[in-house]
Amino acid sequence: MNLIKNVTAKEGYNKALGSISAILIGLVVGFLVLLLANPANAFDGFITIIAGGFTGGGRGVGQVLYFATPLILTGLSVGVAFKTGMFNIGASGQFVMGAVAAVVVGVHVTLPAPIHWIVALLAAAIVGGIWGFIPGMLKAFFNVHEVIATIMMNYIGMYLCNFIVKETVYNSLKNISLDVQSSAVLPKAGLDKIFVTMHGTYADTSTLNSGILIAIGTAVLIYFIMEKTTLGYELKAVGFNKNASKYAGMNEKRNIILSMTIAGALAGLGGGLTFLSGHSGRHLQVVDVLAGEGFNGISVALLGLSNPIGIIFSAIFISYLTQGGTYLQTFNYMPEVIDIIIAVIIYFSAFALVLRQILPKLKKKLQERKAERVAASEIKESNGGEK
Amino acid sequence: MAVFYLIIQQTMFFTIPLLVVALGGMFTERGGVTNIALDGTMIMGAFAGIFFISQTQDSMSGTTQLLLAIALAILTGIVFSLFLAFSAINMKADQIIGGTALNLFAPAFAIFAARTFQVNGVQQIEFNNTFRISKVPVLGDIPILGDMFFKSCYITTYLGILILIVATFVLYRTKFGLRLRSCGEHPQAADSVGINVYKMRYSGVMISGALGGLGGLIFVIPTSTNFNADVAGYGFLALAVMICGQWKPVRIFIVSIFFGSMKALAAAYSAVPFLANAPITSDFYKMVPFIATLIIMAFSSKNSRAPKAIAQPYDKGSR
Numbered sequence: 001m002n003l004i005k006n007v008t009a010k011e012g013y014n015k016a017l018g019s020i021s022a023i024l025i026g027l028v029v030g031f032l033v034l035l036l037a038n039p040a041n042a043f044d045g046f047i048t049i050i051a052g053g054f055t056g057g058g059r060g061v062g063q064v065l066y067f068a069t070p071l072i073l074t075g076l077s078v079g080v081a082f083k084t085g086m087f088n089i090g091a092s093g094q095f096v097m098g099a100v101a102a103v104v105v106g107v108h109v110t111l112p113a114p115i116h117w118i119v120a121l122l123a124a125a126i127v128g129g130i131w132g133f134i135p136g137m138l139k140a141f142f143n144v145h146e147v148i149a150t151i152m153m154n155y156i157g158m159y160l161c162n163f164i165v166k167e168t169v170y171n172s173l174k175n176i177s178l179d180v181q182s183s184a185v186l187p188k189a190g191l192d193k194i195f196v197t198m199h200g201t202y203a204d205t206s207t208l209n210s211g212i213l214i215a216i217g218t219a220v221l222i223y224f225i226m227e228k229t230t231l232g233y234e235l236k237a238v239g240f241n242k243n244a245s246k247y248a249g250m251n252e253k254r255n256i257i258l259s260m261t262i263a264g265a266l267a268g269l270g271g272g273l274t275f276l277s278g279h280s281g282r283h284l285q286v287v288d289v290l291a292g293e294g295f296n297g298i299s300v301a302l303l304g305l306s307n308p309i310g311i312i313f314s315a316i317f318i319s320y321l322t323q324g325g326t327y328l329q330t331f332n333y334m335p336e337v338i339d340i341i342i343a344v345i346i347y348f349s350a351f352a353l354v355l356r357q358i359l360p361k362l363k364k365k366l367q368e369r370k371a372e373r374v375a376a377s378e379i380k381e382s383n384g385g386e387k
Numbered sequence: 388m389a390v391f392y393l394i395i396q397q398t399m400f401f402t403i404p405l406l407v408v409a410l411g412g413m414f415t416e417r418g419g420v421t422n423i424a425l426d427g428t429m430i431m432g433a434f435a436g437i438f439f440i441s442q443t444q445d446s447m448s449g450t451t452q453l454l455l456a457i458a459l460a461i462l463t464g465i466v467f468s469l470f471l472a473f474s475a476i477n478m479k480a481d482q483i484i485g486g487t488a489l490n491l492f493a494p495a496f497a498i499f500a501a502r503t504f505q506v507n508g509v510q511q512i513e514f515n516n517t518f519r520i521s522k523v524p525v526l527g528d529i530p531i532l533g534d535m536f537f538k539s540c541y542i543t544t545y546l547g548i549l550i551l552i553v554a555t556f557v558l559y560r561t562k563f564g565l566r567l568r569s570c571g572e573h574p575q576a577a578d579s580v581g582i583n584v585y586k587m588r589y590s591g592v593m594i595s596g597a598l599g600g601l602g603g604l605i606f607v608i609p610t611s612t613n614f615n616a617d618v619a620g621y622g623f624l625a626l627a628v629m630i631c632g633q634w635k636p637v638r639i640f641i642v643s644i645f646f647g648s649m650k651a652l653a654a655a656y657s658a659v660p661f662l663a664n665a666p667i668t669s670d671f672y673k674m675v676p677f678i679a680t681l682i683i684m685a686f687s688s689k690n691s692r693a694p695k696a697i698a699q700p701y702d703k704g705s706r
Contacts, residue, residue, distance in 0.1 A: 143691060153677075166670075339491065343488050347489070
């Protein structure tokens with residue numbers, strides 16, 4: 001009993017409870033949507049969503065991790081900016097700019113194996129960083145709201161990316177980017193041997209590569225920077241109270257720019273990790289559509305409470321749901337139902353942030369009332385005894 | 388001259404929805420609630436209106452159908468905005484997060500619904516555009532002006548101008564406008580003189596929902612022949628227009644004309660001989676409105692006159 005009390009009294013528990021209740025509400029809404037669209041298959045469809053990535057066996061789990069890789073990075077990107085009190089909706093643009101930088105280096109530069117993909121990833125992080133630096137500058141020196149600035153940067157990035165792909169690395173037959181050189185492809189690190197589904201003797205391997213390891217490593221690094229270094233402390237201080245941190249001698253403008261640049265670099269790195277994956281992996285498409293990874297990064301950061309370690313898990317969770325969505329089509333449902341579920345989860349997790357502050361107070365009030373009642377009944381009893 | 392008229396006509400197609408949506412944003416922000424979900428609201432409104440048009444086009448056409456579609460888009464926008472109002476006003480949740488959730492929801496819903504309810508199962512909704520007015524009687528005969536504003540136009544253009552006039556009047560010349568503005572500047576003071584802050588803020592958000600939904604529909608109709616769960620970031624551009632216009636109706640109108648002409652240039656540059664021959668790709672023209680926004684924002688945000696209580700939940704107990 002005491003153990004349970006200890007756990008439930010912790011702040012982290014309250015926080016997690018908020019996220020979990022939001023997830024449950026999201027799933028219920030998803031089920032209702034399935035019921036409305038086609039009642040006959042709703043139950044099977046819902047089971048598919050719950051089973052998520054497991055539906056595809058070992059390969060399916062690998063795919064969950066493969067698609068979680070960019071989400072971890074865009075989630076970190078949004079999360080770091082959040083901690084500095086800024087809302088980075090621009091992860092989408094930073095992501096594609098990083099991606100296109102990595103692909104251009106991967107196709108056109110010739111270097112030996114490990115150096116090539118490392119250089120490509122660095123290019124991705126730098127270009128993504130520039131895409132975060134610009135709105136950071138605009139915010140710090142011109143007071144431009146970062147939400148508007150990053151959204152504009154998303155569209156500029158999308159069109160610029162299309163332009164660069166068409167000019168430099170274009171596979172015009174498929175309207176996508178060219179394959180990067182084999183030396184620029186991220187090593188598999190044996191992960192394809194683990195996450196595999198056997199169809200008889202045919203091994204159906206997943207496209208997972210060491211990108212996931214780099215992503216998790218980056219999350220741990222960001223955790224270390226935010227929690228254990230002066231830089232992280234300053235970034236968070238600016239997020240808590242801009243004026244107080246200025247008064248304490250911190251350069252608030254510098255921190256805003258730094259935070260946005262780091263955020264951009266993280267999202268850009270995510271772009272690099274996603275598109276350096278060989279012939280069977282993903283390629284940049286020339287379409288006028290914003291990259292969904294950036295927006296899912298917002299969901300990931302909110303669900304993971306902007307905590308780098310939490311973000312690893314929430315990214316895997318979102319990817320798990322999305323993979324479940326791809327199997328939904330066997331029941332004639334559109335995979336967009338997953339996006340609806342995610343939107344509902346975010347909507348309710350915004351409440352959860354508030355509920356989290358109210359719940360402990362409510363609990364305290366209830367306890368006080370209980371104590372009052374006990375006291376009152378004791379008085380009554382003692383009065384009764386006298387009579 | 389024909390090219391000039393084409394550019395003017397195109398400019399109106401892009402200006403009017405921007406104007407309408409930015410005015411919607413102005414009402415909600417003047418009441419103290421940020422509605423970043425305007426983009427999603429536009430998508431929902433456009434979806435409802437276009438879906439209605441495509442389903443009824445065998446039995447209906449012309450202005451009657453358009454007006455019904457407009458009514459439906461407005462209604463959808465209002466209902467959609469209630470979700471933001473509930474989260475921002477009643478639950479006191481972060482308005483940007485709530486709005487982002489709605490922005491994620493709208494395209495997902497529009498694609499899901501289109502693919503589920505259309506017989507052919509695709510996400511694009513095709514529609515017959517029977518709403519173009521080739522020439523307005525009498526006014527269309529005026530030289531030059533008639534060619535610019537009263538030929539191959541849509542009734543929505545005049546509706547947009549009407550909304551501008553009404554919005555200006557309501558905001559500055561009515562009790563409601565004064566009360567709404569007071570809730571955005573100093574809700575505690577407004578409350579102390581007996582104004583129901585929650586009610587006023589709800590009204591502001593619902594007006595933005597109505598105008599957002601309408602704006603979505605009137606953006607899609609003149610500029611496209613199908614609806615693909617997307618309004619090309621117009622809701623966000625409208626927010627930028629609102630900020631550049633300093634939350635004032637007439638300034639918003641001027642700024643939206645500027646952005647409208649930028650957009651028109653991106654859409655119609657191939658019809659302009661010297662632009663079509665210039666060695667610049669279409670991608671660059673598409674970027675121009677967004678780059679221009681950033682530059683103008685950089686110059687106009689320094690002395691921002693945003694409502695003071697913007698994006699702060701109102702709590703009766705706090706001081």
